[in-house]
Amino acid sequence: MSDECAPSPYDALLLLSYGGPEGPDDVVPFLENATRGRGIPRERLKEVGQHYFLFGGVSPINEQNRTLMDALRKDFADHGLNLPVHWGNRNWAPYLTDTLREMAREGHRRIAVLVTSAYASYSGCRQYREDLAGALSTLEAEGFPALRVDKLRHYFNHPGFVRPMIDGVLKSLGELPAEVRAGAHLAFTTHSIPLTAADTSGPVEGHGDGGAYLRQHLEVAGLIADAVREETGVEHPWRLVYQSRSGAPHIPWLEPDICDHLEELKGSGAPAAVMVPIGFVSDHMEVLYDLDTEAVAKAAELGLPVRRSATVGADPRFAAAVRELVLERAAAERGARVPRCALGSLGPSHDLCPIGCCPGRSPRPAAAGTGERPS
Missing domain, CATH: 3.40.50.1400 (Rossmann fold)
Structure with missing residues:
Protein backbone atom coordinates (compact mmCIF):
# COMPACT_ATOMS: atom_id res chain seq x y z
CA MET A 1 0.00 0.00 0.00
CA PHE A 156 -20.26 19.84 5.28
CA ASN A 157 -18.54 21.12 2.10
CA HIS A 158 -16.91 17.88 0.95
CA PRO A 159 -18.02 16.96 -2.58
CA GLY A 160 -19.02 13.49 -1.40
CA PHE A 161 -21.51 15.06 1.00
CA VAL A 162 -22.78 17.86 -1.24
CA ARG A 163 -23.15 16.07 -4.58
CA PRO A 164 -25.67 13.44 -3.40
CA MET A 165 -27.84 16.26 -2.04
CA ILE A 166 -27.67 18.09 -5.37
CA ASP A 167 -28.91 14.94 -7.09
CA GLY A 168 -31.65 14.61 -4.47
CA VAL A 169 -32.93 18.11 -5.23
CA LEU A 170 -32.88 17.46 -8.98
CA LYS A 171 -34.86 14.26 -8.45
CA SER A 172 -37.41 15.98 -6.22
CA LEU A 173 -37.88 18.82 -8.69
CA GLY A 174 -38.53 16.23 -11.38
CA GLU A 175 -41.25 14.67 -9.22
CA LEU A 176 -43.22 17.94 -8.96
CA PRO A 177 -46.05 18.56 -11.44
CA ALA A 178 -44.60 20.08 -14.61
CA GLU A 179 -46.73 23.20 -14.34
CA VAL A 180 -45.23 24.23 -10.99
CA ARG A 181 -41.70 22.85 -11.31
CA ALA A 182 -39.92 25.90 -12.72
CA GLY A 183 -41.32 28.18 -10.03
CA ALA A 184 -40.58 25.89 -7.09
CA HIS A 185 -38.74 27.37 -4.12
CA LEU A 186 -35.99 25.48 -2.29
CA ALA A 187 -36.32 25.37 1.50
CA PHE A 188 -33.00 24.23 2.97
CA THR A 189 -33.65 22.91 6.47
CA THR A 190 -31.48 22.23 9.48
CA HIS A 191 -31.93 21.76 13.22
CA SER A 192 -32.80 24.97 15.02
CA ILE A 193 -30.53 25.75 17.96
CA PRO A 194 -30.48 28.63 20.49
CA LEU A 195 -29.12 31.87 19.07
CA THR A 196 -26.42 31.90 21.75
CA ALA A 197 -25.27 28.43 20.66
CA ALA A 198 -25.22 29.47 17.01
CA ASP A 199 -23.31 32.71 17.75
CA THR A 200 -20.58 30.81 19.63
CA SER A 201 -20.24 27.95 17.14
CA GLY A 202 -16.85 27.44 15.56
CA PRO A 203 -13.55 29.18 16.44
CA VAL A 204 -13.70 32.24 18.70
CA GLU A 205 -12.62 34.70 16.02
CA GLY A 206 -15.78 33.89 14.04
CA HIS A 207 -18.27 34.14 16.90
CA GLY A 208 -21.37 36.30 16.50
CA ASP A 209 -23.99 36.64 13.75
CA GLY A 210 -24.82 32.94 13.79
CA GLY A 211 -21.20 31.81 13.97
CA ALA A 212 -19.87 28.91 11.93
CA TYR A 213 -23.18 27.05 12.19
CA LEU A 214 -24.99 29.63 10.09
CA ARG A 215 -22.11 30.30 7.69
CA GLN A 216 -21.55 26.62 6.96
CA HIS A 217 -25.21 25.92 6.27
CA LEU A 218 -25.55 28.98 4.04
CA GLU A 219 -22.48 27.82 2.15
CA VAL A 220 -23.95 24.37 1.49
CA ALA A 221 -27.35 25.78 0.53
CA GLY A 222 -25.71 28.15 -1.93
CA LEU A 223 -23.58 25.39 -3.43
CA ILE A 224 -26.62 23.21 -4.02
CA ALA A 225 -28.76 26.05 -5.40
CA ASP A 226 -25.97 27.11 -7.78
CA ALA A 227 -25.49 23.54 -9.03
CA VAL A 228 -29.23 23.12 -9.60
CA ARG A 229 -29.29 26.35 -11.59
CA GLU A 230 -26.32 25.28 -13.69
CA GLU A 231 -27.81 21.87 -14.45
CA THR A 232 -31.42 22.92 -15.08
CA GLY A 233 -31.03 26.45 -16.39
CA VAL A 234 -33.63 27.57 -13.83
CA GLU A 235 -33.02 29.96 -10.93
CA HIS A 236 -34.96 28.59 -7.97
CA PRO A 237 -35.42 31.03 -5.06
CA TRP A 238 -34.13 29.59 -1.81
CA ARG A 239 -33.89 30.19 1.91
CA LEU A 240 -32.29 28.51 4.91
CA VAL A 241 -34.99 27.60 7.43
CA TYR A 242 -35.15 25.55 10.61
CA GLN A 243 -36.95 22.65 12.24
CA SER A 244 -37.08 20.49 15.37
CA ARG A 245 -36.97 23.28 17.95
CA SER A 246 -37.15 21.76 21.44
CA GLY A 247 -36.25 24.56 23.86
CA ALA A 248 -38.18 26.79 26.24
CA PRO A 249 -40.36 29.37 24.44
CA HIS A 250 -38.66 32.37 26.11
CA ILE A 251 -35.20 31.44 24.75
CA PRO A 252 -34.51 32.81 21.23
CA TRP A 253 -33.77 30.06 18.67
CA LEU A 254 -32.93 30.23 14.99
CA GLU A 255 -35.95 30.99 12.80
CA PRO A 256 -38.07 30.73 10.68
CA ASP A 257 -39.54 27.30 11.29
CA ILE A 258 -40.17 25.24 8.16
CA CYS A 259 -43.95 25.21 8.67
CA ASP A 260 -44.04 29.00 9.09
CA HIS A 261 -41.92 29.31 5.95
CA LEU A 262 -44.34 27.16 3.96
CA GLU A 263 -47.15 29.50 5.01
CA GLU A 264 -45.07 32.47 3.85
CA LEU A 265 -44.41 30.80 0.51
CA LYS A 266 -48.08 30.13 -0.04
CA GLY A 267 -48.96 33.68 0.91
CA SER A 268 -46.40 35.11 -1.52
CA GLY A 269 -47.73 33.05 -4.41
CA ALA A 270 -45.00 30.43 -4.67
CA PRO A 271 -46.37 27.49 -6.69
CA ALA A 272 -44.39 24.69 -4.99
CA ALA A 273 -41.44 23.89 -2.76
CA VAL A 274 -38.73 21.30 -2.27
CA MET A 275 -37.61 20.76 1.32
CA VAL A 276 -33.88 19.99 1.44
CA PRO A 277 -32.66 18.65 4.83
CA ILE A 278 -29.02 19.67 4.49
CA GLY A 279 -28.49 19.61 8.26
CA PHE A 280 -29.03 15.87 8.58
CA VAL A 281 -26.84 12.99 7.43
CA SER A 282 -29.68 10.46 7.24
CA ASP A 283 -33.47 10.16 7.34
CA HIS A 284 -33.79 9.83 11.09
CA MET A 285 -36.77 10.72 13.27
CA GLU A 286 -36.52 14.49 12.95
CA VAL A 287 -36.66 14.15 9.18
CA LEU A 288 -39.46 11.57 9.17
CA TYR A 289 -41.64 13.40 11.69
CA ASP A 290 -40.85 17.11 11.40
CA LEU A 291 -40.65 17.13 7.61
CA ASP A 292 -42.39 14.05 6.21
CA THR A 293 -45.24 14.21 8.73
CA GLU A 294 -45.73 17.74 10.14
CA ALA A 295 -44.42 19.85 7.26
CA VAL A 296 -46.07 17.71 4.58
CA ALA A 297 -49.37 17.95 6.48
CA LYS A 298 -48.99 21.74 6.68
CA ALA A 299 -48.30 21.93 2.94
CA ALA A 300 -51.39 19.82 2.21
CA GLU A 301 -53.47 22.12 4.41
CA LEU A 302 -52.13 25.09 2.45
CA GLY A 303 -52.60 23.44 -0.92
CA LEU A 304 -48.89 23.86 -1.66
CA PRO A 305 -47.24 21.05 -3.65
CA VAL A 306 -44.05 19.92 -1.85
CA ARG A 307 -41.42 17.25 -2.13
CA ARG A 308 -38.69 16.34 0.36
CA SER A 309 -35.30 15.55 -1.12
CA ALA A 310 -33.11 12.75 0.17
CA THR A 311 -30.39 12.96 2.77
CA VAL A 312 -26.95 11.53 2.02
CA GLY A 313 -27.40 8.36 4.10
CA ARG A 334 2.41 11.37 9.75
CA GLY A 335 3.62 14.86 8.84
CA ALA A 336 2.70 14.71 5.15
CA ARG A 337 0.94 17.47 3.22
CA VAL A 338 -2.02 16.25 1.19
CA PRO A 339 -4.74 17.97 -0.84
CA ARG A 340 -8.02 18.42 1.05
CA CYS A 341 -11.30 18.35 -0.85
CA ALA A 342 -13.71 21.20 -0.12
CA LEU A 343 -16.22 23.09 -2.22
CA GLY A 344 -17.07 26.77 -1.90
CA SER A 345 -15.29 29.65 -0.24
CA LEU A 346 -14.89 28.43 3.35
CA GLY A 347 -12.28 25.80 2.54
CA PRO A 348 -11.50 22.64 4.50
CA SER A 349 -12.22 22.76 8.22
CA HIS A 350 -9.66 22.40 10.99
CA ASP A 351 -8.45 19.01 12.24
CA LEU A 352 -8.26 20.08 15.87
CA CYS A 353 -11.02 22.15 17.43
CA PRO A 354 -9.38 25.24 18.98
CA ILE A 355 -9.90 26.33 22.56
CA GLY A 356 -13.16 28.23 22.91
CA CYS A 357 -14.74 26.49 19.91
CA CYS A 358 -18.46 25.73 20.41
CA PRO A 359 -18.45 26.17 24.21
CA GLY A 360 -21.11 24.66 26.43
CA ARG A 361 -22.94 26.31 29.31
CA SER A 362 -21.02 24.19 31.84
CA PRO A 363 -17.44 23.51 30.71
CA ARG A 364 -16.52 19.82 30.60
CA PRO A 365 -13.30 18.13 29.44
CA ALA A 366 -13.31 17.34 25.73
CA ALA A 367 -11.14 15.00 23.67
CA ALA A 368 -9.71 15.61 20.19
CA GLY A 369 -9.08 19.35 20.45
CA THR A 370 -6.20 21.78 20.83
CA GLY A 371 -4.89 21.56 24.35
CA GLU A 372 -7.34 18.73 25.00
CA ARG A 373 -5.98 15.82 23.00
CA PRO A 374 -3.87 13.63 25.29
CA SER A 375 -6.35 10.83 24.60
Whole structure:
Protein backbone atom coordinates (compact mmCIF):
# COMPACT_ATOMS: atom_id res chain seq x y z
CA MET A 1 0.00 0.00 0.00
CA SER A 2 1.31 3.45 -0.95
CA ASP A 3 1.72 6.11 1.72
CA GLU A 4 -1.25 7.98 0.22
CA CYS A 5 -3.50 4.97 0.92
CA ALA A 6 -2.11 4.03 4.33
CA PRO A 7 -4.35 4.48 7.39
CA SER A 8 -1.38 4.55 9.78
CA PRO A 9 -1.29 5.70 12.56
CA TYR A 10 -4.96 4.70 12.83
CA ASP A 11 -5.92 1.12 13.52
CA ALA A 12 -9.72 1.56 13.52
CA LEU A 13 -12.55 3.92 12.64
CA LEU A 14 -15.32 4.71 15.11
CA LEU A 15 -18.70 5.78 13.73
CA LEU A 16 -20.09 7.95 16.52
CA SER A 17 -23.77 8.85 16.44
CA TYR A 18 -26.67 10.09 18.54
CA GLY A 19 -28.58 6.85 19.00
CA GLY A 20 -32.28 6.11 19.14
CA PRO A 21 -34.83 3.68 20.60
CA GLU A 22 -35.29 0.24 19.08
CA GLY A 23 -38.81 -0.34 20.44
CA PRO A 24 -41.64 1.23 22.50
CA ASP A 25 -40.10 0.28 25.86
CA ASP A 26 -36.89 2.11 24.89
CA VAL A 27 -38.46 5.48 24.08
CA VAL A 28 -38.68 7.15 27.49
CA PRO A 29 -35.36 5.74 28.79
CA PHE A 30 -33.71 6.98 25.58
CA LEU A 31 -35.21 10.45 26.03
CA GLU A 32 -34.05 10.45 29.66
CA ASN A 33 -30.52 9.79 28.41
CA ALA A 34 -30.74 12.48 25.75
CA THR A 35 -32.07 15.13 28.17
CA ARG A 36 -30.15 14.17 31.31
CA GLY A 37 -29.37 17.17 33.50
CA ARG A 38 -32.13 19.38 32.10
CA GLY A 39 -34.75 18.52 34.75
CA ILE A 40 -37.46 17.54 32.27
CA PRO A 41 -40.30 15.59 34.00
CA ARG A 42 -40.93 12.02 32.91
CA GLU A 43 -44.52 12.88 31.93
CA ARG A 44 -43.21 15.52 29.52
CA LEU A 45 -40.84 12.96 28.02
CA LYS A 46 -43.80 10.65 27.41
CA GLU A 47 -45.47 13.45 25.47
CA VAL A 48 -42.36 14.04 23.38
CA GLY A 49 -42.08 10.30 22.84
CA GLN A 50 -45.32 10.29 20.86
CA HIS A 51 -43.27 11.15 17.78
CA TYR A 52 -41.47 7.83 18.18
CA PHE A 53 -44.61 5.89 19.07
CA LEU A 54 -46.11 6.92 15.73
CA PHE A 55 -43.34 4.83 14.15
CA GLY A 56 -43.64 1.84 16.48
CA GLY A 57 -41.20 3.30 19.01
CA VAL A 58 -38.30 2.66 16.64
CA SER A 59 -35.93 5.36 15.48
CA PRO A 60 -34.62 4.74 11.97
CA ILE A 61 -31.20 6.16 12.85
CA ASN A 62 -29.81 2.87 14.18
CA GLU A 63 -30.60 0.89 11.04
CA GLN A 64 -29.25 3.74 8.95
CA ASN A 65 -25.99 3.62 10.88
CA ARG A 66 -25.75 -0.12 10.30
CA THR A 67 -26.26 0.50 6.59
CA LEU A 68 -23.61 3.23 6.62
CA MET A 69 -21.18 0.89 8.39
CA ASP A 70 -21.74 -1.70 5.67
CA ALA A 71 -21.12 0.94 2.99
CA LEU A 72 -17.91 2.07 4.69
CA ARG A 73 -16.63 -1.47 5.07
CA LYS A 74 -17.36 -2.20 1.41
CA ASP A 75 -15.67 0.99 0.22
CA PHE A 76 -12.63 0.35 2.43
CA ALA A 77 -12.33 -3.24 1.21
CA ASP A 78 -12.77 -2.24 -2.45
CA HIS A 79 -9.88 0.22 -2.08
CA GLY A 80 -7.56 -2.01 -0.09
CA LEU A 81 -7.97 -0.05 3.13
CA ASN A 82 -7.62 -2.46 6.03
CA LEU A 83 -9.35 -0.48 8.76
CA PRO A 84 -12.01 -2.03 11.01
CA VAL A 85 -15.19 0.03 11.48
CA HIS A 86 -16.98 0.13 14.85
CA TRP A 87 -20.13 1.97 15.93
CA GLY A 88 -21.07 3.67 19.19
CA ASN A 89 -23.80 6.08 20.30
CA ARG A 90 -24.11 8.90 22.81
CA ASN A 91 -27.61 8.08 24.03
CA TRP A 92 -28.48 4.43 23.30
CA ALA A 93 -26.97 1.04 22.64
CA PRO A 94 -24.39 0.40 21.42
CA TYR A 95 -23.15 2.99 23.89
CA LEU A 96 -19.91 4.85 23.17
CA THR A 97 -18.15 3.65 26.32
CA ASP A 98 -19.07 0.01 25.63
CA THR A 99 -17.82 0.27 22.05
CA LEU A 100 -14.52 1.85 23.06
CA ARG A 101 -14.10 -0.80 25.76
CA GLU A 102 -14.55 -3.54 23.17
CA MET A 103 -12.15 -1.78 20.79
CA ALA A 104 -9.55 -1.61 23.57
CA ARG A 105 -9.98 -5.32 24.24
CA GLU A 106 -9.40 -6.00 20.54
CA GLY A 107 -6.10 -4.14 20.75
CA HIS A 108 -7.01 -0.85 19.08
CA ARG A 109 -5.08 2.12 20.41
CA ARG A 110 -5.31 4.94 17.82
CA ILE A 111 -8.83 5.59 16.57
CA ALA A 112 -10.21 7.96 13.95
CA VAL A 113 -13.74 9.14 14.75
CA LEU A 114 -16.48 10.04 12.28
CA VAL A 115 -19.36 11.93 13.92
CA THR A 116 -22.71 11.82 12.11
CA SER A 117 -22.97 15.61 12.23
CA ALA A 118 -21.38 17.62 9.45
CA TYR A 119 -21.40 21.10 10.98
CA ALA A 120 -19.91 23.07 13.86
CA SER A 121 -22.02 23.56 17.00
CA TYR A 122 -22.00 22.53 20.63
CA SER A 123 -24.53 19.72 20.12
CA GLY A 124 -23.05 18.68 16.78
CA CYS A 125 -19.37 18.65 17.74
CA ARG A 126 -18.25 19.73 21.20
CA GLN A 127 -20.78 17.54 23.02
CA TYR A 128 -19.54 14.47 21.16
CA ARG A 129 -15.99 15.40 22.11
CA GLU A 130 -17.05 15.73 25.75
CA ASP A 131 -18.63 12.29 25.65
CA LEU A 132 -15.45 10.89 24.12
CA ALA A 133 -13.45 12.38 26.99
CA GLY A 134 -15.88 10.92 29.52
CA ALA A 135 -15.71 7.46 27.97
CA LEU A 136 -11.90 7.53 27.88
CA SER A 137 -11.82 8.58 31.54
CA THR A 138 -14.07 5.66 32.45
CA LEU A 139 -11.84 3.18 30.61
CA GLU A 140 -8.74 4.63 32.24
CA ALA A 141 -10.35 4.16 35.66
CA GLU A 142 -11.09 0.54 34.72
CA GLY A 143 -7.41 -0.04 33.97
CA PHE A 144 -7.53 -0.23 30.18
CA PRO A 145 -4.52 0.92 28.15
CA ALA A 146 -4.70 4.52 27.01
CA LEU A 147 -6.57 5.11 23.76
CA ARG A 148 -6.11 8.11 21.50
CA VAL A 149 -9.06 9.36 19.48
CA ASP A 150 -8.97 11.91 16.65
CA LYS A 151 -12.24 13.36 15.35
CA LEU A 152 -12.29 13.80 11.57
CA ARG A 153 -12.87 17.34 10.34
CA HIS A 154 -16.27 18.82 9.50
CA TYR A 155 -17.32 17.54 6.08
CA PHE A 156 -20.26 19.84 5.28
CA ASN A 157 -18.54 21.12 2.10
CA HIS A 158 -16.91 17.88 0.95
CA PRO A 159 -18.02 16.96 -2.58
CA GLY A 160 -19.02 13.49 -1.40
CA PHE A 161 -21.51 15.06 1.00
CA VAL A 162 -22.78 17.86 -1.24
CA ARG A 163 -23.15 16.07 -4.58
CA PRO A 164 -25.67 13.44 -3.40
CA MET A 165 -27.84 16.26 -2.04
CA ILE A 166 -27.67 18.09 -5.37
CA ASP A 167 -28.91 14.94 -7.09
CA GLY A 168 -31.65 14.61 -4.47
CA VAL A 169 -32.93 18.11 -5.23
CA LEU A 170 -32.88 17.46 -8.98
CA LYS A 171 -34.86 14.26 -8.45
CA SER A 172 -37.41 15.98 -6.22
CA LEU A 173 -37.88 18.82 -8.69
CA GLY A 174 -38.53 16.23 -11.38
CA GLU A 175 -41.25 14.67 -9.22
CA LEU A 176 -43.22 17.94 -8.96
CA PRO A 177 -46.05 18.56 -11.44
CA ALA A 178 -44.60 20.08 -14.61
CA GLU A 179 -46.73 23.20 -14.34
CA VAL A 180 -45.23 24.23 -10.99
CA ARG A 181 -41.70 22.85 -11.31
CA ALA A 182 -39.92 25.90 -12.72
CA GLY A 183 -41.32 28.18 -10.03
CA ALA A 184 -40.58 25.89 -7.09
CA HIS A 185 -38.74 27.37 -4.12
CA LEU A 186 -35.99 25.48 -2.29
CA ALA A 187 -36.32 25.37 1.50
CA PHE A 188 -33.00 24.23 2.97
CA THR A 189 -33.65 22.91 6.47
CA THR A 190 -31.48 22.23 9.48
CA HIS A 191 -31.93 21.76 13.22
CA SER A 192 -32.80 24.97 15.02
CA ILE A 193 -30.53 25.75 17.96
CA PRO A 194 -30.48 28.63 20.49
CA LEU A 195 -29.12 31.87 19.07
CA THR A 196 -26.42 31.90 21.75
CA ALA A 197 -25.27 28.43 20.66
CA ALA A 198 -25.22 29.47 17.01
CA ASP A 199 -23.31 32.71 17.75
CA THR A 200 -20.58 30.81 19.63
CA SER A 201 -20.24 27.95 17.14
CA GLY A 202 -16.85 27.44 15.56
CA PRO A 203 -13.55 29.18 16.44
CA VAL A 204 -13.70 32.24 18.70
CA GLU A 205 -12.62 34.70 16.02
CA GLY A 206 -15.78 33.89 14.04
CA HIS A 207 -18.27 34.14 16.90
CA GLY A 208 -21.37 36.30 16.50
CA ASP A 209 -23.99 36.64 13.75
CA GLY A 210 -24.82 32.94 13.79
CA GLY A 211 -21.20 31.81 13.97
CA ALA A 212 -19.87 28.91 11.93
CA TYR A 213 -23.18 27.05 12.19
CA LEU A 214 -24.99 29.63 10.09
CA ARG A 215 -22.11 30.30 7.69
CA GLN A 216 -21.55 26.62 6.96
CA HIS A 217 -25.21 25.92 6.27
CA LEU A 218 -25.55 28.98 4.04
CA GLU A 219 -22.48 27.82 2.15
CA VAL A 220 -23.95 24.37 1.49
CA ALA A 221 -27.35 25.78 0.53
CA GLY A 222 -25.71 28.15 -1.93
CA LEU A 223 -23.58 25.39 -3.43
CA ILE A 224 -26.62 23.21 -4.02
CA ALA A 225 -28.76 26.05 -5.40
CA ASP A 226 -25.97 27.11 -7.78
CA ALA A 227 -25.49 23.54 -9.03
CA VAL A 228 -29.23 23.12 -9.60
CA ARG A 229 -29.29 26.35 -11.59
CA GLU A 230 -26.32 25.28 -13.69
CA GLU A 231 -27.81 21.87 -14.45
CA THR A 232 -31.42 22.92 -15.08
CA GLY A 233 -31.03 26.45 -16.39
CA VAL A 234 -33.63 27.57 -13.83
CA GLU A 235 -33.02 29.96 -10.93
CA HIS A 236 -34.96 28.59 -7.97
CA PRO A 237 -35.42 31.03 -5.06
CA TRP A 238 -34.13 29.59 -1.81
CA ARG A 239 -33.89 30.19 1.91
CA LEU A 240 -32.29 28.51 4.91
CA VAL A 241 -34.99 27.60 7.43
CA TYR A 242 -35.15 25.55 10.61
CA GLN A 243 -36.95 22.65 12.24
CA SER A 244 -37.08 20.49 15.37
CA ARG A 245 -36.97 23.28 17.95
CA SER A 246 -37.15 21.76 21.44
CA GLY A 247 -36.25 24.56 23.86
CA ALA A 248 -38.18 26.79 26.24
CA PRO A 249 -40.36 29.37 24.44
CA HIS A 250 -38.66 32.37 26.11
CA ILE A 251 -35.20 31.44 24.75
CA PRO A 252 -34.51 32.81 21.23
CA TRP A 253 -33.77 30.06 18.67
CA LEU A 254 -32.93 30.23 14.99
CA GLU A 255 -35.95 30.99 12.80
CA PRO A 256 -38.07 30.73 10.68
CA ASP A 257 -39.54 27.30 11.29
CA ILE A 258 -40.17 25.24 8.16
CA CYS A 259 -43.95 25.21 8.67
CA ASP A 260 -44.04 29.00 9.09
CA HIS A 261 -41.92 29.31 5.95
CA LEU A 262 -44.34 27.16 3.96
CA GLU A 263 -47.15 29.50 5.01
CA GLU A 264 -45.07 32.47 3.85
CA LEU A 265 -44.41 30.80 0.51
CA LYS A 266 -48.08 30.13 -0.04
CA GLY A 267 -48.96 33.68 0.91
CA SER A 268 -46.40 35.11 -1.52
CA GLY A 269 -47.73 33.05 -4.41
CA ALA A 270 -45.00 30.43 -4.67
CA PRO A 271 -46.37 27.49 -6.69
CA ALA A 272 -44.39 24.69 -4.99
CA ALA A 273 -41.44 23.89 -2.76
CA VAL A 274 -38.73 21.30 -2.27
CA MET A 275 -37.61 20.76 1.32
CA VAL A 276 -33.88 19.99 1.44
CA PRO A 277 -32.66 18.65 4.83
CA ILE A 278 -29.02 19.67 4.49
CA GLY A 279 -28.49 19.61 8.26
CA PHE A 280 -29.03 15.87 8.58
CA VAL A 281 -26.84 12.99 7.43
CA SER A 282 -29.68 10.46 7.24
CA ASP A 283 -33.47 10.16 7.34
CA HIS A 284 -33.79 9.83 11.09
CA MET A 285 -36.77 10.72 13.27
CA GLU A 286 -36.52 14.49 12.95
CA VAL A 287 -36.66 14.15 9.18
CA LEU A 288 -39.46 11.57 9.17
CA TYR A 289 -41.64 13.40 11.69
CA ASP A 290 -40.85 17.11 11.40
CA LEU A 291 -40.65 17.13 7.61
CA ASP A 292 -42.39 14.05 6.21
CA THR A 293 -45.24 14.21 8.73
CA GLU A 294 -45.73 17.74 10.14
CA ALA A 295 -44.42 19.85 7.26
CA VAL A 296 -46.07 17.71 4.58
CA ALA A 297 -49.37 17.95 6.48
CA LYS A 298 -48.99 21.74 6.68
CA ALA A 299 -48.30 21.93 2.94
CA ALA A 300 -51.39 19.82 2.21
CA GLU A 301 -53.47 22.12 4.41
CA LEU A 302 -52.13 25.09 2.45
CA GLY A 303 -52.60 23.44 -0.92
CA LEU A 304 -48.89 23.86 -1.66
CA PRO A 305 -47.24 21.05 -3.65
CA VAL A 306 -44.05 19.92 -1.85
CA ARG A 307 -41.42 17.25 -2.13
CA ARG A 308 -38.69 16.34 0.36
CA SER A 309 -35.30 15.55 -1.12
CA ALA A 310 -33.11 12.75 0.17
CA THR A 311 -30.39 12.96 2.77
CA VAL A 312 -26.95 11.53 2.02
CA GLY A 313 -27.40 8.36 4.10
CA ALA A 314 -25.16 5.54 2.92
CA ASP A 315 -24.57 6.91 -0.58
CA PRO A 316 -21.36 5.35 -1.96
CA ARG A 317 -20.00 8.84 -2.65
CA PHE A 318 -20.32 9.68 1.02
CA ALA A 319 -18.58 6.45 1.99
CA ALA A 320 -15.77 7.38 -0.39
CA ALA A 321 -15.61 10.84 1.20
CA VAL A 322 -15.15 9.26 4.63
CA ARG A 323 -12.29 7.16 3.27
CA GLU A 324 -10.69 10.33 1.89
CA LEU A 325 -11.13 12.09 5.24
CA VAL A 326 -9.46 9.19 7.07
CA LEU A 327 -6.53 9.06 4.66
CA GLU A 328 -5.97 12.84 4.63
CA ARG A 329 -5.96 12.95 8.44
CA ALA A 330 -3.67 9.91 8.64
CA ALA A 331 -1.23 11.58 6.24
CA ALA A 332 -1.35 14.79 8.26
CA GLU A 333 -0.63 12.88 11.48
CA ARG A 334 2.41 11.37 9.75
CA GLY A 335 3.62 14.86 8.84
CA ALA A 336 2.70 14.71 5.15
CA ARG A 337 0.94 17.47 3.22
CA VAL A 338 -2.02 16.25 1.19
CA PRO A 339 -4.74 17.97 -0.84
CA ARG A 340 -8.02 18.42 1.05
CA CYS A 341 -11.30 18.35 -0.85
CA ALA A 342 -13.71 21.20 -0.12
CA LEU A 343 -16.22 23.09 -2.22
CA GLY A 344 -17.07 26.77 -1.90
CA SER A 345 -15.29 29.65 -0.24
CA LEU A 346 -14.89 28.43 3.35
CA GLY A 347 -12.28 25.80 2.54
CA PRO A 348 -11.50 22.64 4.50
CA SER A 349 -12.22 22.76 8.22
CA HIS A 350 -9.66 22.40 10.99
CA ASP A 351 -8.45 19.01 12.24
CA LEU A 352 -8.26 20.08 15.87
CA CYS A 353 -11.02 22.15 17.43
CA PRO A 354 -9.38 25.24 18.98
CA ILE A 355 -9.90 26.33 22.56
CA GLY A 356 -13.16 28.23 22.91
CA CYS A 357 -14.74 26.49 19.91
CA CYS A 358 -18.46 25.73 20.41
CA PRO A 359 -18.45 26.17 24.21
CA GLY A 360 -21.11 24.66 26.43
CA ARG A 361 -22.94 26.31 29.31
CA SER A 362 -21.02 24.19 31.84
CA PRO A 363 -17.44 23.51 30.71
CA ARG A 364 -16.52 19.82 30.60
CA PRO A 365 -13.30 18.13 29.44
CA ALA A 366 -13.31 17.34 25.73
CA ALA A 367 -11.14 15.00 23.67
CA ALA A 368 -9.71 15.61 20.19
CA GLY A 369 -9.08 19.35 20.45
CA THR A 370 -6.20 21.78 20.83
CA GLY A 371 -4.89 21.56 24.35
CA GLU A 372 -7.34 18.73 25.00
CA ARG A 373 -5.98 15.82 23.00
CA PRO A 374 -3.87 13.63 25.29
CA SER A 375 -6.35 10.83 24.60
